[in-house]
Amino acid sequence: MTLELRDVGWNAGFKKIISDVSLRVEPGEFLGLIGPNGSGKTSLMSVLAGIRAPSRGQALLDGQAMKKVGRRNLARRIGFVEQQADTIDRITVREAVALGRTPYLSLLSPWSEDDQAIVQKALEAVEMHLMADRMWQTLSGGEKQRVHIARTLAQQPDFLLLDEPTNHLDIHHQLGLLDLVRTLPVTVVAALHDLNHAAMFCDRIAMMDRGKLIAIGTPEQILTSQNLRDVFGVAADIERDDQGRCHIRYQVGISGQTGIKKDRVA
Ligand SMILES: Nc1ncnc2c1ncn2[C@@H]1O[C@H](COP(=O)(O)OP(=O)(O)OP(=O)(O)O)[C@@H](O)[C@H]1O
Numbered sequence: 552m553t554l555e556l557r558d559v560g561w562n563a564g565f566k567k568i569i570s571d572v573s574l575r576v577e578p579g580e581f582l583g584l585i586g587p588n589g590s591g592k593t594s595l596m597s598v599l600a601g602i603r604a605p606s607r608g609q610a611l612l613d614g615q616a617m618k619k620v621g622r623r624n625l626a627r628r629i630g631f632v633e634q635q636a637d638t639i640d641r642i643t644v645r646e647a648v649a650l651g652r653t654p655y656l657s658l659l660s661p662w663s664e665d666d667q668a669i670v671q672k673a674l675e676a677v678e679m680h681l682m683a684d685r686m687w688q689t690l691s692g693g694e695k696q697r698v699h700i701a702r703t704l705a706q707q708p709d710f711l712l713l714d715e716p717t718n719h720l721d722i723h724h725q726l727g728l729l730d731l732v733r734t735l736p737v738t739v740v741a742a743l744h745d746l747n748h749a750a751m752f753c754d755r756i757a758m759m760d761r762g763k764l765i766a767i768g769t770p771e772q773i774l775t776s777q778n779l780r781d782v783f784g785v786a787a788d789i790e791r792d793d794q795g796r797c798h799i800r801y802q803v804g805i806s807g808q809t810g811i812k813k814d815r816v817a
Pocket residue numbers: 563566568586587588589590591592593594595
């Protein structure tokens with residue numbers, strides 16, 4: 552069970568958005584993807600999910616080019632929760648989550664009690680089971696986000712790709728969600744803006760800057776004061792707890808040390 556990019560680049564028209572990315576997602580790991588706004592995280596996730604074909608290089612699922620895997624198989628293997636996904640369909644929460652079972656349904660394999668149970672379990676996992684009969688359009692941003700995640704859980708993928716999954720969520724549901732996906736028997740790749748969450752939950756962190764993957768390693772290797780200054784333009788001290796896990800303490804208002812780097816404002 553491997554997901555791999557080899558020398559991947561992706562262009563939007565003539566514009567190079569990501570380049571020279573080589574990355575192997577290890578089975579069972581929680582890989583965090585970090586980087587400033589516009590550094591290419593979403594673009595990279597879309598290539599990993601098989602939604603965008605690389606302009607250069609190869610995207611491989613179990614060693615096979617993704618374009619050869621086929622939509623239905625890809626949907627059984629890879630679940631992708633995109634940013635700001637929405638629907639105008641008039642459906643209930645339960646129906647929205649049931650869409651996750653689509654790749655498994657066919658004339659020979661119609662909707663069953665098993666599908667029903669999987670949907671119920673997914674709703675419970677994100678604490679949305681009590682709102683299962685509500686209409687999608689009436690949900691808050693955070694509730695919609697939890698339903699998206701439940702739909703992807705119902706898909707029972709081997710790889711769970713999450714693009715800023717904690718957007719819109721209150722702190723209880725942010726921590727609950729990251730803890731949940733960490734304990735699931737899946738391989739997770741998540742683009743995260745909260746670097747302390749990345750430190751708490753990720754086995755490894757991949758750091759993007761201006762379309763390139765500039766470093767990959769354990770949280771302790773990647774979340775250094777120097778990387779935070781060079782890549783994010785912020786000053787921070789890194790503290791370590793008894794188990795060696797790091798915690799970032801940002802510095803603000805210290806002359807000459809904080810603020811957005813000038814070349815990022817342009
Ligand atoms: N279809 C497109 N056409 C033109 N430019 C694009 C397209 N898609 C992405 N970009 C540009 O590519 C760069 C990377 O975008 P991407 O969404 O991958 O970054 P990101 O790291 O996910 O950003 P954020 O943290 O703000 O969500 C940005 O400058 C964006 O404007």
